[in-house]
Amino acid sequence: MIIRNVRVFDGVSEKTLDNADVLVEGQHVVAVSESPVGGHESDGVVEIDGAGKFLMPGLSDAHAHLMGNANTMMDFLQGPTGALYGNTIAEARRMLLRGFTTVRDMGGDTAPVKALVDRGVFEGPRIFPSQAMISQTSGHADFAFVYDVPQEFGGRPSRTDDLHFTRVANGVPHVLAAVREQLRQGASQIKLTLGGGAASMYDPLSTLQYTPEEIRAAVQAASDYGTYVATHVYTVDGIRRAIDAGVRSIEHGHLADEDTIRLVGETGTWLSMQPFAEADHHYPDPARAAKNAQICTGTEQVYEWARKYGVKTAWGTDLLLEPQSAARQSLMAARMGEFFSNAEALRMLTSGNAELFELAGERNTYRAGRLGVIAEGAWADMVLVDGDPLADLSVIADPDTNFRLIVKGGQVVKNTL
Structure with missing residues (x-):
């Protein structure tokens, strides 16, 4: 051509x-x-x-949820499994037609979809799958019902655990098993949830999730496979705990302070952030809506500090569980012009994100180019x-x-x- x-x-x-x-x-x-x-x-x-x-x-998206973006919570909890994958494949094609040729998927069983796309069976972007989001009980990716008994006490996995969208694991041995399970299933990198989130029901934003020992175990298991851990976390204490444990990519970080962003830059840790505005997500209850509003207040300031301290910053969307909002991916990409020069934003959306993807080492199946x-x-x-x-x-x-x-x-x- x-x-x-x-x-x-x-x-x-x-x-x-x-x-x-x-x-x-x-x-x-x-x-x-x-x-x-x-x-x-x-x-x-x-x-x-x-x-x-x-x-x-x-274009590329460093924090996409192909399966999560294509399905609602009710789809996950009550829908047929085949429909979940069908919706994911359909969204992959729509994402490609929005110009996104590569995405890093940060939670969901997308390794099979990646295999089909790479073989040319379906159209979609190149995918760097994380597989299941790994969470402690009561953590950001614990989607069990409040009355469900944890597995440690004889309960069974939640529906989202069964679907490999999440994996609840407590204690070093279970965290090691969870990381190795995702690698066995084809993960390029590992996603841990280390703090509260807007979409989750049980955890205030201030919570610290996973002990330093559990995080280091995950980092070691990922490193042994030549790859890295990325962590969902917003707060100062959570970010610092993640960096101390060897995490390579902070996902979000909107509630950081200036000294913490300086530390992110000094340690060469990646800040994989999203230009959140309140309208990007919708929550049916006041508690989660309030968490979302609090997160959004930090967007502009953290980007300013990231530029000031030369932090390696990636761009992503984290659109989740609202298929009707999937097309906001393009609007959120354009929104980067509010925080960076147009050239800086375009670099981030292309070669900048790609530099982060390369941390996957030999887990990166696209090394041929x-x-x-x-x-x-x-x-x-x-x-x-x-x-x-x-x-x-x-x-x-x-x-x-x-x-x-x-x-x-x-x-x-x-x-x-």
Whole structure:
């Protein structure tokens, strides 16, 4: 494939390469040239005239929930299992058509979906699965009913545990088993929940979850497989406990203070944050709505501190259990222009997130090419935009209209040119 006459944002540089040709062979980019690419005239070569439009790497989401985003809580608790996976596969295709060619899934049984997408059975983004979110009893990912008996006292796993959406584990031996279970099932990285959350019913935001010994056990088990632990946590004490235990990625962090964000930067820990606004999630009860509002108040300040201290910051959505809100993914991506320059935001959405994904080491099954860039040797994952996101980031909020061409792995999945 040759995509001709495009303005290339390579995912790294603030400057674009104008009037360029991009040559794709198989699934990879093999040349990006200011001179017309020639010498490839043969049967089967696809030439696309980009008409001077803006070509950028495919977008990525560092905190997606494919299964959680595609299904409601009632779907999980009462729906047929097959429908859960069917909804997930359908949402994967919609996500790809929004221009998201890679996602890091932070809780859900998505390794089987990843396998089907990678084989070409279904369309969807590349997936870095975490498999089940691992939680203590009464923690953020304990979706058992309040009257259910914990397994330690003879009870049975919750429905979401049975579905590998969550895994409740208490004590070092069970935490080790839970981590190893997710790795056995195909996890690229491990997700622990170390503090309260808006979506969960039993835990105030202030709670500390998992002891230092339990967290270190999880970190050790993940490290032994060449990968890392990412943790759901908002508060100062929770973030500091996570960093002390060797966690590599803080998911959220909205209630941190300045000294803690400075520590995140000094230790080289990733801050995988989301530009939350109250309208992104809806909760039926006042307690969870209040937690959501409190979390959102920290968004702007924490981003400001992250920029000040050079924190390695990734972007994600964490949209969950509200399928009707799934398309807000694009709006939340464009919202990054409120906190960073457009160039900084685009880098984060492409090459920046990809740098975080690489922490998975050999658990990264996409090592045969670079992600998040348009360069020789990169995966041919690209979006052609009708508009200039470097000048107006809001154009990425409307992918149906403005994304004219989407290519993943050298295959055209959308073309409205």
